[in-house]
Amino acid sequence: MKCCKHFSECGGCRYQDIPYKEQLVIKETKIKDLANLYKIDTELKAINPSSPEYYRNKMEFSFADQNGLVCGLYSKVERRKVVDVDECLIFSPDLKEILKVIKDFLKTKEHSVYDKYSHQGFLRYLIVRETKFTKEIMIGLVTSSSETLDIKEFVKALTGLKLKATIKSIYQIINDSLSDAVVFDKKELLYGEAFIEERLDDLTFRIGIDTFFQVNPYAIVDFYKKIRDYASLSSDDQVLDLFCGVGSIGMFLARDAKFVWGVEREQAIVDIAWQNAKINKIDNISFFAADSRKFLNTQGAFYKSTDLLVINPPRCGLSAKIIRAILRLEPKNIIYSSCNPDALFRDLEGFLNQYDLAFIEPFDFFPHTPHLEALSFLRRKN
Ligand SMILES: C[S@@+](CC[C@H](N)C(=O)[O-])C[C@H]1O[C@@H](n2cnc3c(N)ncnc32)[C@H](O)[C@@H]1O
Numbered sequence: 001m002k003c004c005k006h007f008s009e010c011g012g013c014r015y016q017d018i019p020y021k022e023q024l025v026i027k028e029t030k031i032k033d034l035a036n037l038y039k040i041d042t043e044l045k046a047i048n049p050s051s052p053e054y055y056r057n058k059m060e061f062s063f064a065d066q067n068g069l070v071c072g073l074y075s076k077v078e079r080r081k082v083v084d085v086d087e088c089l090i091f092s093p094d095l096k097e098i099l100k101v102i103k104d105f106l107k108t109k110e111h112s113v114y115d116k117y118s119h120q121g122f123l124r125y126l127i128v129r130e131t132k133f134t135k136e137i138m139i140g141l142v143t144s145s146s147e148t149l150d151i152k153e154f155v156k157a158l159t160g161l162k163l164k165a166t167i168k169s170i171y172q173i174i175n176d177s178l179s180d181a182v183v184f185d186k187k188e189l190l191y192g193e194a195f196i197e198e199r200l201d202d203l204t205f206r207i208g209i210d211t212f213f214q215v216n217p218y219a220i221v222d223f224y225k226k227i228r229d230y231a232s233l234s235s236d237d238q239v240l241d242l243f244c245g246v247g248s249i250g251m252f253l254a255r256d257a258k259f260v261w262g263v264e265r266e267q268a269i270v271d272i273a274w275q276n277a278k279i280n281k282i283d284n285i286s287f288f289a290a291d292s293r294k295f296l297n298t299q300g301a302f303y304k305s306t307d308l309l310v311i312n313p314p315r316c317g318l319s320a321k322i323i324r325a326i327l328r329l330e331p332k333n334i335i336y337s338s339c340n341p342d343a344l345f346r347d348l349e350g351f352l353n354q355y356d357l358a359f360i361e362p363f364d365f366f367p368h369t370p371h372l373e374a375l376s377f378l379r380r381k382n
Helices: 020-037 095-108 151-160 217-231 248-254 267-279 294-304 321-328 341-351
Strands: 058-065 069-074 082-084 123-130 136-143 167-174 186-192 197-200 203-207 237-242 259-264 286-291 308-311 333-338 355-363 375-379
Touching: 020 123, 020 341, 020 355, 058 082, 058 294, 069 095, 095 136, 095 151, 136 197, 151 186, 197 217, 203 248, 203 267, 203 355, 217 248, 217 333, 217 355, 217 375, 237 248, 237 294, 248 259, 248 267, 248 286, 259 267, 259 294, 267 286, 294 321, 308 321, 321 341, 333 341, 341 355, 341 375
Parallel strands: 136 167, 237 259, 237 308, 259 286, 308 333
Antiparallel strands: 058 069, 058 123, 069 082, 123 136, 167 186, 197 203, 333 375, 355 375
């Protein structure tokens, strides 16, 4: 892939000037180094590559006033500077048109930019999501409540665009929070559908403006299929899917299993998981809105010796308490996957007295960045 014109400055993807094959070698080496560091002796499978262009399904840009309105990502060379992005080779070819029309509109209306130090001003962030297999776009303008958006004209400007994908949904998120992150307290649907839908293999998934969804749909189809192969379930097998998000791993497994239970902390995400199960007509899956550790401590006895435990936590990985709760559960097999290999290797140590580690397999979910996903498969010792 040629380097994007913002590469020298934009903090988005640091590996773009490294040929893709070399990026894969760097990531495989990282896994080998971690295995050495933690003295973990297991099969290290080859990394699964991904399509390196236009793979991301979500971007979050910041607004800034730098002698005029800019919208983009933070600079890797100058602190606090926002690089005024007008293309992004890892996101979408449609981004150029979308950013241009939004910036032109906001400049014409002379909206102010929110200042995170004085907490004054209107424009904060811009979220753009694009499904890859169904080609649907969702846009979310995050503002404070200090000015009024001309909704009709904003929607007209965007829906008038001729794009490769289709704009299905436009939101304004009103965010007066002092914290420097998007808070979705008040989201107003300005146009279209509340959700966009992605199609992975033969399953459909709903994505809201604030839904966690793995960022690289091309890579996750392969990843979920591999999980299905490795799980090799029979119709008597029961699965517990911790940190299940919108239920995607569980839904990939449900057709082979007797029953799947998913546990996810956020009620809003669980609501979408239920909708996904309904859309896909899967009736052998159920979800709990609960903290995984509390769930295991209070309900664990009902899931004792479950056939398969799937664990896919956030970057921080697992606490010692949750590892102990998992050990008490005594699942027969565990698939533990993480977007933070350091946390994965650290946590694996806690399982190795009672489990054999069959292999570790890296997946390049995030080409042109140093990040990667790593999956591990553990079998309970006799
Ligand atoms: C890396 S995502 C995994 C999502 C899902 N497995 C998938 O493939 O799309 C982690 C999920 O865990 C949820 N989560 C974070 N902390 C949690 C906790 N303590 N208990 C349960 N779920 C939690 C997050 O809301 C998020 O949806």
